[in-house]
Amino acid sequence: MTPEHERLCDVGPWRTFGPYLAERQWGTVREDYSADGQPWTFTTHDMARSYAYRWGEDGLGGISDNQQLLCFAPAFWNGQDPILKERLFGLSGPEGNHGEDVKELYYYLDNTPTHSYMRMLYKYPQHAFPYEWLVQQNARRTRNDAEFELADTAVFREDKYFDIFVEYAKAGPQDVLITITAHNRGPQAAPLHVLPTLWFRNTWAWGDDDYYPDLRATNRGHIAVCHRDLPGLALHADGAPELLFCDNETNAPRLYQAAPRPGAKFFKDGLNEYVMGGRADAVNPDRGGTKAAAHYVLTIEPGQSQTLRLRLGPDDLAAPFADFDQLVAQRRQEADAFYGALQHDLASADARAVQRQALAGMLWNKQFYNYDVRRWLAGDPALPAPPAGRLEGRNAGWRHVRNHDIISMPDNWEYPWYAAWDLAFHAVPLALVDPEFAKDQLRLLCHDRYMHANGQLPAYEWQFGNVNPPVHAWATFRVFKMDQKQCGGTCDVVFLETIFHRLLLNFTWWVNRKDTAGRNIFEGGFLGLDNIGVFDRSAPLPAGVYIEQADGTAWMALYALSLMRMALELAQTNPVYEDLAGKFFEHFLAIAQAMTGYGPHDIDMWDEEDEFYYDVLNSPQGRTPLKVRSMVGLVPLFAVEVLDDELLQNAPKFLARLNWILANRPDLAALVSRWQEPGKGDRHLLSLLRGHRLKALLRRTLDEAEFLSDHGVRALSKYHQDHPYVFRTDGQSFTVNYDPGESTTSLYGGNSNWRGPVWFPVNYLLIEGLQRFHHYYGDDFKVEFPTGSGQYSTLLAIAQQLTERLTGLFLRDEKGQRPCFGADAQQQTDPNFKDYLLFHEYFHGDTGQGLGASHQTGWTGLVAKLLQPRGK
Numbered sequence: 050m051t052p053e054h055e056r057l058c059d060v061g062p063w064r065t066f067g068p069y070l071a072e073r074q075w076g077t078v079r080e081d082y083s084a085d086g087q088p089w090t091f092t093t094h095d096m097a098r099s100y101a102y103r104w105g106e107d108g109l110g111g112i113s114d115n116q117q118l119l120c121f122a123p124a125f126w127n128g129q130d131p132i133l134k135e136r137l138f139g140l141s142g143p144e145g146n147h148g149e150d151v152k153e154l155y156y157y158l159d160n161t162p163t164h165s166y167m168r169m170l171y172k173y174p175q176h177a178f179p180y181e182w183l184v185q186q187n188a189r190r191t192r193n194d195a196e197f198e199l200a201d202t203a204v205f206r207e208d209k210y211f212d213i214f215v216e217y218a219k220a221g222p223q224d225v226l227i228t229i230t231a232h233n234r235g236p237q238a239a240p241l242h243v244l245p246t247l248w249f250r251n252t253w254a255w256g257d258d259d260y261y262p263d264l265r266a267t268n269r270g271h272i273a274v275c276h277r278d279l280p281g282l283a284l285h286a287d288g289a290p291e292l293l294f295c296d297n298e299t300n301a302p303r304l305y306q307a308a309p310r311p312g313a314k315f316f317k318d319g320l321n322e323y324v325m326g327g328r329a330d331a332v333n334p335d336r337g338g339t340k341a342a343a344h345y346v347l348t349i350e351p352g353q354s355q356t357l358r359l360r361l362g363p364d365d366l367a368a369p370f371a372d373f374d375q376l377v378a379q380r381r382q383e384a385d386a387f388y389g390a391l392q393h394d395l396a397s398a399d400a401r402a403v404q405r406q407a408l409a410g411m412l413w414n415k416q417f418y419n420y421d422v423r424r425w426l427a428g429d430p431a432l433p434a435p436p437a438g439r440l441e442g443r444n445a446g447w448r449h450v451r452n453h454d455i456i457s458m459p460d461n462w463e464y465p466w467y468a469a470w471d472l473a474f475h476a477v478p479l480a481l482v483d484p485e486f487a488k489d490q491l492r493l494l495c496h497d498r499y500m501h502a503n504g505q506l507p508a509y510e511w512q513f514g515n516v517n518p519p520v521h522a523w524a525t526f527r528v529f530k531m532d533q534k535q536c537g538g539t540c541d542v543v544f545l546e547t548i549f550h551r552l553l554l555n556f557t558w559w560v561n562r563k564d565t566a567g568r569n570i571f572e573g574g575f576l577g578l579d580n581i582g583v584f585d586r587s588a589p590l591p592a593g594v595y596i597e598q599a600d601g602t603a604w605m606a607l608y609a610l611s612l613m614r615m616a617l618e619l620a621q622t623n624p625v626y627e628d629l630a631g632k633f634f635e636h637f638l639a640i641a642q643a644m645t646g647y648g649p650h651d652i653d654m655w656d657e658e659d660e661f662y663y664d665v666l667n668s669p670q671g672r673t674p675l676k677v678r679s680m681v682g683l684v685p686l687f688a689v690e691v692l693d694d695e696l697l698q699n700a701p702k703f704l705a706r707l708n709w710i711l712a713n714r715p716d717l718a719a720l721v722s723r724w725q726e727p728g729k730g731d732r733h734l735l736s737l738l739r740g741h742r743l744k745a746l747l748r749r750t751l752d753e754a755e756f757l758s759d760h761g762v763r764a765l766s767k768y769h770q771d772h773p774y775v776f777r778t779d780g781q782s783f784t785v786n787y788d789p790g791e792s793t794t795s796l797y798g799g800n801s802n803w804r805g806p807v808w809f810p811v812n813y814l815l816i817e818g819l820q821r822f823h824h825y826y827g828d829d830f831k832v833e834f835p836t837g838s839g840q841y842s843t844l845l846a847i848a849q850q851l852t853e854r855l856t857g858l859f860l861r862d863e864k865g866q867r868p869c870f871g872a873d874a875q876q877q878t879d880p881n882f883k884d885y886l887l888f889h890e891y892f893h894g895d896t897g898q899g900l901g902a903s904h905q906t907g908w909t910g911l912v913a914k915l916l917q918p919r920g921k
Contacts, residue, residue, distance in 0.1 A: 053387035056163045060485060062222035063163040064455075066361075069417040070111035070120055072137050072461035072904075076149075078443065078510045079104040079420050079466075082428070084436040086443050089141035089149075098135060099300035099318040101251040103429070104419045107136050107465075108246070110155065110169045110215045112225065115455055117250050117417040118262075119279055121361060123215055123229055124342065126242040126324055129177040133244070133321040137462055138180060146190040147791045148800020151462040152183045152199045156885040157905060158214075159405065160412035161387055162483035166380040167217040169413065170885060174204035175211065175239045192793045205875065209235040211349070212881060218380035223282065224362035226377055231356075233349040234881060241347045242324060244293075245359050247272060247284050248340035251297045254310060256430030266292045266336035272343075273364055283364035286343035287357065287373075294338040295319025295331065391481065394918045403859045406886050407913040410905025411478055414458045418467060420510070422450040447513040451498045457490055460890070463800075463902035466510035469494060470517035470577050473524035474810045474908035477531070481913060484532040488544050491525050495551035504558030515587065516573045518604045519559060522552050522611035523814075526618070534920070542622060549615050553629075556612060556636075559605060565595050566667075569643035570654075573601035580796035581679050581764060581803035582664065583776045583783045593669050599654045599662040600681040602644050606688035606737055609637040614690055620700045627702040634707060634735075637688075641720040641737050644685070660745035677774045677785050678766035680803065680811050683750060685737040687814040689821045694731040734825040743822065744832055750815075751847065752836035760868060760897035761807040761855045762815060763789070767894070769804075789894030791901070801901055805894040810908040812855055813915070819848040852915050858897050859886055859912060868897030888912070 056063045074080060075097040081088035092100055097107070106113065111122025124135040139151035154172040161167070179202045186197035204210065216228040233239050249262045262276040270289055274282040286292070300316035301307045309316070315333045320342050322331035347355050360369045388408075392401045422444050428435045444450070456467045457475040464471075472490055480487035493499060494506055501507070508515035525548045533540050563571045572595060574587035586596055616630035644654055644662075654662045656674060662682035663674040697704045711718040738746060750756045755766040770787035777783075785804060786793075792802035823830070823844035831841040834850065842850070858869045867883075869892065870876040877883060888909040890901030 051386040051390055052383045053161050053163065053165060054390075056165055057483065057485070063165065063219070064115060065222050066112055066114055066219070066225055067164040067455070068112055068160065068167060068413045068415060069115060069117060069455055070113045070122060071105055071107045071416050071458075071465045072109070072151075073139070073463075073465050074102050074105050074107040075100070075136075076141055077104075077465060079425065082435050082439075084438070089143055093141065094136075094138055096304055098132060098321055099303050099316060101254060101297050101299040101317055103251075103255065104425075105417060106248075106250050109134065109136055110171060112164075112167075112217060113250075113417060114279065115417065116278070116453075117419065118252070118276060119247070119249060119274060119282070121225075121227070121245070121247050121284070123213075124244040124246050124320065125171075125173055125211075125213065126244075127173060127175050127177075127211070128240045128242070129175070131177070131180070131325070133324055134173065134178070135246070135321070138178070138183075139462060140184065140187055142798050142800065144184055144187060145196065145800070146187050146192055146194060147196055148798040149463055150187075150196060150800070151903065154199060154205075155904070156887070157406065157410040157413040158885070159384060160409040161384050162412065162486065163219075164217070164412070165219045166384040167413070168409075169215050171213045171215065172205070173211045173213055173241075174199075175209040175235055176204045179204060192791075192795070192799060196791065200873065200875065207236065208881075209237075209239075211239070211241060216377065218377040220360075220362065220372075220376050223279075225360070226373055226380075227359040227361065228377060229357045229359075230354055231347065231349060232354040233351055236351050238348055238350050241349055243345040243347065243357060244320060244324070244342040245284075245286065245345075245357070246320065246340065246342040247274070247361070248297050249276065251339070254298070254431060256432070262339060264294065264338055264341040266294070266341075267364075271364070271369075272341050281364055282361065283366075284341075284343070285360040285362070285366065285369040287359065287370050288345070290343040290345045292336060292341060293320055293323060293344055294333040294336050294341045295323075296333075297339045387482075391917075395916065397860075399860055400856070400916050402884065403856070403886060404913045404916045407859075407888055407905070407910050407916075408478065408482055410888050411457065411475065411907065411910040411913070412482070414461050414905050414907060415455050416458045416461055416465060418452050418454060418456045418458075420450065420452045422513075423448045443511075444513050447501065447507065449498070449502065450507065450513065454493060456493065457907055459907045460902040460904050462904060463890075464906065467494075468509040468517060468577075469506045470520050470810070471907050473520045474813070474911060476524050476528050477813075478910040478913040480528045480531045480535075481917060484528065484535060487528050488532065488541065491521065491528060491548060492544070494521065495548055495555075500551060500555070501558075503562075504554035504556075505562070506555055515575070516563070517577045518573070518600070519555070519608045520604070520814075521548075521555070522608055522615060525549075525552070526611055526615050529615075529618070540618075542619065545615060546619055549612070549619065552612060552615075556608060559608070563601065563605075569602075569605075569639045570597045571601040571605045571640075572596060572598050573604070575797065576600055576604070578680065578764075578803045579801045580792055580794045580799075581677075581681060583675050583677060583774070583785055585796055586664075591668075595667050596675075597654065597665040597667055597672075598681070599644075599664050600684040602640060602654070603662070603684040603688050603737060606637055606640045606644070606685070609633045609640060610688060610690040610735060613637065617692075617696060617700055617703065620703065621696075624700075624702065627700050627706075630700060630703045631706040634703070635710065637735060638710070638717045638720055642717060644737060645720065655742065660742070661749060662746075675774075675776060678749065678755065678768055679785075680764040680808075683746065683756070683762070683811070683815065686743075686746060686750070686818045687811075689734070689736040689738075689818050691821050691825045692733045692735065694733075697733070732825050734822075736822070747832050748836050751832070751834050755836075757835055758807060758894050758897075759854060760858050760892055760894075761809075761812045761851060763805055763894040764803040764808055764811065764891075765805045765894075767805070787894075789896075790898075801890065806891040806900060807855070807858075807894055807897070808891045808908075809855065809911045812851065813908075813911045816848045816851050816915075819844045819851070823848070856912055856915050858892055858899075859888075868892075869899040871896060871898030 083091040108122025159168040295315040298313040507513040613633035620626040789805035889899030890906040
């Protein structure tokens with residue numbers, strides 16, 4: 050039990066303050082009150098400094114309390130920029146040639162589960178920040194061109210930049226020590242303005258609560274926090290900087306050429322106007338308001354650094370900095386001890402550093418997410434009513450949603466909103482360090498404030514009604530078993546039982562809504578795989594036309610097996626669940642029967658000639674397989690479960706029902722892979738794949754000319770590089786090519802690509818599937834790896850090889866290179882770059898270079914779990 054473990058036992062107060070401030074609030078659906086539903090243009094980056102947000106706040110490497118009433122973040126100015134650097138810059142969806150994209154360099158370096166210690170790095174150029182250049186260059190580029198990045202502007206050449214480390218250490222639950230250290234990496238002395246900024250989220254301008262908090266300078270030189278819910282706090286600033294005050298109010302004259310809100314005089318952009326424009330009238334001379342900053346003006350010599358210290362804590366501290374350095378050092382040591390306990394079996398120093406940064410990113414991407422859909426649709430009493438069409442537009446069917454929680458985000462800038470299947474994957478690495486938070490996240494999506502009354506889980510903010518793969522049950526049971534292991538065998542049955550009952554509703558929704566013909570063949574739309582299909586799988590099709598989805602059906606097989614396994618676990622202490630285990634066993638058999646062509650409807654998604662699963666376009670003219678060799682056809686590998694005799698003997702009613710089905714329904718018994726033959730250690734296998742199809746599918750999966758790359762399994766076969774798939778209908782042609790890098794299509798905004806890159810979540814499920822198959826077949830079952838090599842390996846050894854290829858994206862190879870950095874020489878060799886990692890959304894299918902969202906896109910955090918040595 051390290052001190053951080055002890056704090057984890059005191060769950061509530063130590064989590065009051067954390068990294069809950071978004072990196073981007075502008076351009077989100079929550080802040081969009083437009084008539085056309087285009088959030089990117091309703092609130093832009095340029096507007097953000099002057100616009101008081103309705104639903105949340107953003108900042109650069111900042112923190113807030115868990116209700117986001119009080120926020121803190123540093124702001125900077127290098128003497129060259131046209132605006133104060135208060136938030137990160139990036140391109141909106143329409144501006145980027147591959148969709149939205151942050152154009153900054155920042156890294157999440159450390160974090161503990163209670164946020165007792167946190168550290169991040171921001172790289173700030175000393176040249177004027179190239180805002181317009183980034184926009185113009187990307188506007189000129191097509192989807193076939195690479196993105197124009199900040200490093201391409203040469204602002205980091207000659208090392209003319211600052212490395213700014215922002216460090217937080219808690220002396221107590223509401224006592225945060227803040228250190229900002231700026232290193233001048235350049236060859237010349239350079240100026241730097243630092244403005245540690247404190248402000249209140251605007252809760253008073255909307256017509257439902259007129260309580261007005263206050264920040265006020267005191268005669269002791271600190272900023273007193275006057276808020277009914279945060280009593281007795283103050284921001285203490287070391288070194289007697291100038292204190293500046295304005296208000297978190299919209300600057301309506303600047304944005305709309307309109308009168309400000311009654312009583313509003315000093316606006317949100319007051320600090321910017323004072324520092325940049327020298328406008329003394331932009332800040333309050335009475336030194337009070339709802340936004341305040343301590344203004345430090347530094348000159349840093351080449352190769353040198355300067356450190357600033359602040360403390361957000363009790364206002365009655367007589368000597369706030371007397372024990373400051375000692376406390377920061379202590380929390381840093383405690384963070385080392387916490388991760389030392391986790392990593393005691395991880396021998397490689399490089400692997401330990403990668404895992405720790407991956408987990409730091411997972412923890413930094415916790416965000417206060419606030420969205421009341423009913424209020425958002427209707428508008429606020431104090432503001433003009435939104436356009437009438439809004440009431441029937443986006444998310445209108447989700448009026449019950451009221452989110453006011455700390456949630457794990459996919460990426461705090463590029464995806465600052467939760468997504469159902471992302472969140473399920475996030476829970477697995479989070480359970481390594483904070484199983485209670487991981488369980489809370491899984492429970493949250495099943496709450497009445499999230500789940501629809503019809504049982505559907507909300508997909509994501511852009512359109513709650515879209516459909517993600519149903520992996521919630523898989524993640525729930527996975528986290529349950531991880532928690533059980535960490536607790537020495539103690540089971541959180543209440544957690545498992547709570548979510549199981551909610552998922553019964555969700556499973557029923559799938560059966561009723563996504564099985565058009567009632568034949569246990571499922572659809573689901575794009576299912577989170579964006580452009581993987583021939584065309585948009587969520588788009589409306591002509592009457593009588595629909596797509597039978599191989600992945601949708603296999604996901605449902607995995608769902609049924611996961612619920613069956615959950616029910617069997619619950620049946621160990623409550624026999625009532627044996628019947629439900631039997632129900633989901635039969636559901637699995639029905640899906641397997643339908644998918645493999647042995648059922649009454651003569652449906653088979655398996656192509657005997659290609660020995661691969663394909664989506665099928667069903668129309669009045671017949672059924673047409675869409676012969677794209679993609680991850681769609683590999684999802685059946687995930688739907689596998691192994692049951693031990695001991696588990697079955699403890700569920701006698703389930704076993705009796707199972708044996709009756711297998712004895713009296715030989716058509717179904719034939720679908721269960723070698724059920725009658727005990728496997729290794731009297732285990733029994735449930736899978737969509739019997740021996741021949743398993744080997745055939747693995748032959749393609751493990752072929753380096755198809756799916757297998759040096760960095761994992763691609764989402765699309767490289768076969769399509771020389772053999773594009775073309776589908777022709779009604780005079781139109783739709784083509785799928787192998788695109789190993791960024792997307793060259795506009796499907797779903799074009800910002801994600803499933804036509805060739807390597808994606809962590811599906812690779813992770815593939816590895817787990819292989820491990821389960823090996824658990825049944827044992828070492829006697831071997832397949833060629835790689836295909837065509839003449840070398841044969843067990844499925845467990847192959848799973849380990851795939852793990853090493855995925856973790857190898859981040860680890861230094863024999864040449865000292867990290868594949869995720871690509872050909873960027875500065876990142877590969879510069880001592881101030883080479884050990885700072887980005888955890889991208891996906892990775893180039895040939896080179897391994899990181900692509901897409903760059904800052905700990907949550908499911909890439911699975912690398913932390915893959916790096917953790919497996920228990921026996």
